[in-house]
Amino acid sequence: MENNQKNITVSVWRGKExxxxxxxxxxxxxxxxxxxxxxxxxxxxxxxxxYRFACRVGMCGSCAMQVNGKPRWTCRTLVRNVxxxxxxxxxxxxxxxxxxxLVVDMEPFFDKWQEAKGRFEPAESPVQExxxxxxxxxxxxxxxxxxECINCGCCYAACDxxxxxPAYLGPAALNRAWSLINDAKDFANPERLxxxxxxxxxxxxxxxxxxxxxxxxxxxxxxxxxxxxKAVALATLKGEI
Amino acid sequence: xxxxxxxxxxLLHRLSAMLLGLFVVVHIVGMIIAIQGGLSSAxxxxxxxxxxxxxxxxxxxxxxxxxxxxxxxxxxxxxxLGWRGASINLVLxxxxxxxxxxxxxxxxxxxx
Numbered sequence: 193m194e195n196n197q198k199n200i201t202v203s204v205w206r207g208k209e210x211x212x213x214x215x216x217x218x219x220x221x222x223x224x225x226x227x228x229x230x231x232x233x234x235x236x237x238x239x240x241x242x243y244r245f246a247c248r249v250g251m252c253g254s255c256a257m258q259v260n261g262k263p264r265w266t267c268r269t270l271v272r273n274v275x276x277x278x279x280x281x282x283x284x285x286x287x288x289x290x291x292x293x294l295v296v297d298m299e300p301f302f303d304k305w306q307e308a309k310g311r312f313e314p315a316e317s318p319v320q321e322x323x324x325x326x327x328x329x330x331x332x333x334x335x336x337x338x339x340e341c342i343n344c345g346c347c348y349a350a351c352d353x354x355x356x357x358p359a360y361l362g363p364a365a366l367n368r369a370w371s372l373i374n375d376a377k378d379f380a381n382p383e384r385l386x387x388x389x390x391x392x393x394x395x396x397x398x399x400x401x402x403x404x405x406x407x408x409x410x411x412x413x414x415x416x417x418x419x420x421x422k423a424v425a426l427a428t429l430k431g432e433i
Numbered sequence: 434x435x436x437x438x439x440x441x442x443x444l445l446h447r448l449s450a451m452l453l454g455l456f457v458v459v460h461i462v463g464m465i466i467a468i469q470g471g472l473s474s475a476x477x478x479x480x481x482x483x484x485x486x487x488x489x490x491x492x493x494x495x496x497x498x499x500x501x502x503x504x505x506x507x508x509x510x511x512x513x514l515g516w517r518g519a520s521i522n523l524v525l526x527x528x529x530x531x532x533x534x535x536x537x538x539x540x541x542x543x544x545x
Binding site: 353356357386389390391393395424425428429433 | 437439440441443444447511512
């Protein structure tokens, strides 16, 4: 059979923080994703290549990496949509320490979720009556979008404030805090408002909206952060925190 | 620096921006109205002398501008130059005081 298969040159980051790009020739297949392409390299060319994935269908958020300089989910990115001059460059997510090849250490990212009090905190004592939250409830509407975040880290990698100020909590952690601040069944305030307005707090956001541009779910962390700024500002002016 | 001070500085930056937005419009409209028909600087000084309401307006304007520019430059120093800590705080405190002193003395010259 004649082999007239088109190849793509894929430059893949190899090593840790110190390392370099290694080029692979990978056959182009219609409708193949970046993840398919990495699987081909690992199974057929170099089994030592490290990358992370789990669900393969855009639900788990574990496969994000820099594709031609932009953070993307590899499982939901078609090669034909991002390939430039038959070439691709794959790097680990920006703004996070590299473990090996395309795998980053997500610990700083999740540490910041904790720092922003990104977990639900119920009342200290059992509540006597549940707060009814109707679908049309204004506060609930604010949470609706923010709650869809699956922690992939694309926004964190795209954020230039995180890049210039490593203490900045980042779009994902602040977006999560915003969803909890508007949860009538959560009782972590005003401590959460204080947590999101420390040195690395919401005030650092420049509203450049790179997080919005790069969120694979089209969420709007910038809007959530703007909401936080307003909520913290009002609480500060009222002397509540 | 204490955690909450960073946020309070940011808030002060935003509140001073709101004031400046209003004051700049009043200032420009005032200037346009004042120079209609042509006024010499001596005639302007004659009209502003003793106008204490204007003195208060421009004093607050000066302080808002000093606050806004000092905090803004502090952020630029940190994010662009990586300069942070006591030294930049000291430099910008001096800058802030200089703007206040020169600005308010200019207002004094206009009103007193």
